[in-house]
Amino acid sequence: MLSASAQRVQDALNATGIAAAIIEYDVPARTSAEAAAVLGCSVAQIAKSLIFKTASGSPILVIASGANRVDEAKVAAFVGESIGRADAQFVRDCTGYAIGGIPPLGHARKLSTLIDRELLRFDTIYAAGGTPHAMFPLSPADLVRVVDGRVTDVALLAG
Numbered sequence: 244m245l246s247a248s249a250q251r252v253q254d255a256l257n258a259t260g261i262a263a264a265i266i267e268y269d270v271p272a273r274t275s276a277e278a279a280a281v282l283g284c285s286v287a288q289i290a291k292s293l294i295f296k297t298a299s300g301s302p303i304l305v306i307a308s309g310a311n312r313v314d315e316a317k318v319a320a321f322v323g324e325s326i327g328r329a330d331a332q333f334v335r336d337c338t339g340y341a342i343g344g345i346p347p348l349g350h351a352r353k354l355s356t357l358i359d360r361e362l363l364r365f366d367t368i369y370a371a372g373g374t375p376h377a378m379f380p381l382s383p384a385d386l387v388r389v390v391d392g393r394v395t396d397v398a399l400l401a402g
Contacts (some may be wrong), residue, residue: 248340248373255349256379259389263379271375273343275309278378282369286310290362290370290386292345294337294354296329297322302337305397306347306370306386307359314399318357321395344374347390356392358383363394 245253245265253265272278275289282289289309294302295318303322307313319326334342339351347356347370362368363383370386372379387394 246374246377248344249377250373251339252346252349252373252377252379255346256389259348259385261381261385261389263381263385265372265377265379267372267374267376268378269376271343272371272378273375278369278371279309282378284367284369287361288365288368290347290368292347292371294329294334294345295326296333298325302329302333302352302354304338304347304350304354304356304390305359306356306362306390306392307397308361311359311361311398313359313397317395317397317399321357321393321397322355340373344371344377346371346373347386349373356390357397358387358390358392358394359397360394361398362386 272281278289279286287308287310293305367380
Protein backbone atom coordinates (compact mmCIF):
# COMPACT_ATOMS: atom_id res chain seq x y z
CA MET A 244 0.00 0.00 0.00
CA LEU A 245 1.45 3.36 -1.07
CA SER A 246 1.40 6.55 0.96
CA ALA A 247 -1.19 9.12 -0.15
CA SER A 248 1.41 11.25 -1.98
CA ALA A 249 2.93 8.27 -3.78
CA GLN A 250 -0.55 6.99 -4.69
CA ARG A 251 -1.37 10.36 -6.35
CA VAL A 252 1.73 9.96 -8.52
CA GLN A 253 0.90 6.32 -9.27
CA ASP A 254 -2.60 7.39 -10.33
CA ALA A 255 -1.09 10.06 -12.60
CA LEU A 256 1.25 7.46 -14.13
CA ASN A 257 -1.63 5.05 -14.67
CA ALA A 258 -3.64 7.81 -16.39
CA THR A 259 -0.81 8.33 -18.90
CA GLY A 260 -0.60 4.64 -19.77
CA ILE A 261 2.91 4.21 -18.39
CA ALA A 262 3.27 0.76 -16.83
CA ALA A 263 5.64 1.90 -14.09
CA ALA A 264 5.18 0.96 -10.46
CA ILE A 265 6.22 3.29 -7.68
CA ILE A 266 8.21 1.57 -4.97
CA GLU A 267 8.52 3.04 -1.49
CA TYR A 268 11.85 2.19 0.10
CA ASP A 269 12.69 1.98 3.80
CA VAL A 270 15.41 4.60 3.49
CA PRO A 271 14.80 8.12 2.17
CA ALA A 272 16.52 9.42 -0.95
CA ARG A 273 16.35 13.21 -0.76
CA THR A 274 19.33 13.74 -3.07
CA SER A 275 20.29 12.27 -6.41
CA ALA A 276 23.28 10.52 -4.84
CA GLU A 277 21.07 8.93 -2.17
CA ALA A 278 18.55 7.83 -4.82
CA ALA A 279 21.27 6.29 -6.98
CA ALA A 280 22.65 4.40 -3.98
CA VAL A 281 19.21 3.01 -3.11
CA LEU A 282 18.44 2.05 -6.72
CA GLY A 283 21.90 0.80 -7.69
CA CYS A 284 22.12 3.06 -10.75
CA SER A 285 24.31 5.96 -11.80
CA VAL A 286 23.60 9.43 -10.39
CA ALA A 287 23.20 10.63 -13.99
CA GLN A 288 20.12 8.37 -14.38
CA ILE A 289 18.24 10.20 -11.61
CA ALA A 290 15.68 12.64 -13.03
CA LYS A 291 15.58 15.29 -10.33
CA SER A 292 12.65 17.70 -10.37
CA LEU A 293 13.49 21.28 -9.41
CA ILE A 294 11.08 24.19 -9.20
CA PHE A 295 12.22 27.68 -10.09
CA LYS A 296 10.21 30.91 -9.84
CA THR A 297 10.26 33.43 -12.66
CA ALA A 298 10.46 37.17 -12.05
CA SER A 299 6.75 37.35 -12.92
CA GLY A 300 5.94 34.70 -10.30
CA SER A 301 5.35 31.67 -12.52
CA PRO A 302 6.75 28.25 -11.63
CA ILE A 303 9.13 26.46 -13.98
CA LEU A 304 9.83 22.76 -13.51
CA VAL A 305 13.30 21.69 -14.57
CA ILE A 306 13.88 17.94 -14.72
CA ALA A 307 17.64 17.50 -14.72
CA SER A 308 20.07 14.65 -14.62
CA GLY A 309 21.18 14.02 -11.06
CA ALA A 310 24.78 14.44 -12.18
CA ASN A 311 24.17 18.00 -13.42
CA ARG A 312 23.79 21.32 -11.70
CA VAL A 313 21.23 23.52 -13.40
CA ASP A 314 22.53 26.67 -15.08
CA GLU A 315 19.94 29.25 -14.05
CA ALA A 316 21.14 31.64 -16.77
CA LYS A 317 20.39 29.03 -19.45
CA VAL A 318 16.93 28.41 -18.02
CA ALA A 319 16.24 32.15 -17.77
CA ALA A 320 17.32 32.66 -21.39
CA PHE A 321 15.07 29.81 -22.49
CA VAL A 322 11.98 31.11 -20.64
CA GLY A 323 12.67 34.76 -21.45
CA GLU A 324 12.86 36.17 -17.93
CA SER A 325 15.01 35.93 -14.84
CA ILE A 326 14.46 33.05 -12.45
CA GLY A 327 15.38 32.12 -8.90
CA ARG A 328 15.04 29.14 -6.62
CA ALA A 329 11.56 28.71 -5.21
CA ASP A 330 10.97 28.44 -1.48
CA ALA A 331 9.43 25.35 0.08
CA GLN A 332 5.92 26.80 0.37
CA PHE A 333 5.88 27.94 -3.29
CA VAL A 334 7.03 24.45 -4.33
CA ARG A 335 4.31 22.77 -2.27
CA ASP A 336 1.63 25.17 -3.55
CA CYS A 337 2.59 24.55 -7.20
CA THR A 338 3.23 20.83 -7.07
CA GLY A 339 1.36 19.48 -4.06
CA TYR A 340 4.60 17.83 -2.88
CA ALA A 341 7.46 18.69 -0.55
CA ILE A 342 11.02 19.29 -1.72
CA GLY A 343 12.91 15.98 -1.75
CA GLY A 344 10.09 13.97 -3.29
CA ILE A 345 8.82 16.11 -6.17
CA PRO A 346 7.67 13.88 -9.02
CA PRO A 347 7.80 14.89 -12.68
CA LEU A 348 3.99 14.61 -13.02
CA GLY A 349 0.80 14.61 -10.97
CA HIS A 350 1.20 18.19 -9.80
CA ALA A 351 -1.40 20.47 -8.23
CA ARG A 352 -1.30 22.61 -11.40
CA LYS A 353 0.10 22.44 -14.94
CA LEU A 354 3.75 23.46 -14.99
CA SER A 355 5.92 24.68 -17.83
CA THR A 356 8.64 22.03 -17.97
CA LEU A 357 12.20 21.87 -19.27
CA ILE A 358 14.01 18.53 -19.52
CA ASP A 359 17.77 18.15 -19.41
CA ARG A 360 18.83 16.61 -22.72
CA GLU A 361 21.44 14.56 -20.83
CA LEU A 362 18.62 12.31 -19.59
CA LEU A 363 17.90 11.19 -23.16
CA ARG A 364 21.10 9.18 -23.38
CA PHE A 365 19.75 6.47 -21.03
CA ASP A 366 17.30 3.65 -21.69
CA THR A 367 15.90 3.96 -18.18
CA ILE A 368 15.83 6.89 -15.78
CA TYR A 369 14.41 7.13 -12.26
CA ALA A 370 12.22 9.83 -10.74
CA ALA A 371 10.81 10.66 -7.33
CA GLY A 372 7.34 9.34 -6.65
CA GLY A 373 5.90 11.99 -4.34
CA THR A 374 7.94 11.36 -1.18
CA PRO A 375 11.66 10.97 -0.42
CA HIS A 376 11.01 7.22 -0.01
CA ALA A 377 9.20 6.71 -3.34
CA MET A 378 10.80 6.25 -6.77
CA PHE A 379 9.94 4.76 -10.14
CA PRO A 380 11.63 3.93 -13.46
CA LEU A 381 10.60 5.23 -16.87
CA SER A 382 12.09 5.86 -20.28
CA PRO A 383 13.22 9.35 -21.26
CA ALA A 384 10.77 9.26 -24.18
CA ASP A 385 7.89 8.57 -21.79
CA LEU A 386 9.05 11.39 -19.53
CA VAL A 387 9.04 13.89 -22.39
CA ARG A 388 5.62 12.71 -23.51
CA VAL A 389 3.83 12.71 -20.17
CA VAL A 390 5.11 16.06 -18.93
CA ASP A 391 4.87 17.74 -22.34
CA GLY A 392 8.39 18.92 -21.66
CA ARG A 393 10.78 20.85 -23.83
CA VAL A 394 14.17 19.18 -24.10
CA THR A 395 17.07 21.61 -23.84
CA ASP A 396 20.54 22.10 -22.42
CA VAL A 397 20.16 23.14 -18.78
CA ALA A 398 23.48 21.88 -17.38
CA LEU A 399 26.01 24.16 -15.79
CA LEU A 400 29.37 23.52 -17.43
CA ALA A 401 32.14 22.49 -15.03
CA GLY A 402 35.15 24.70 -14.61
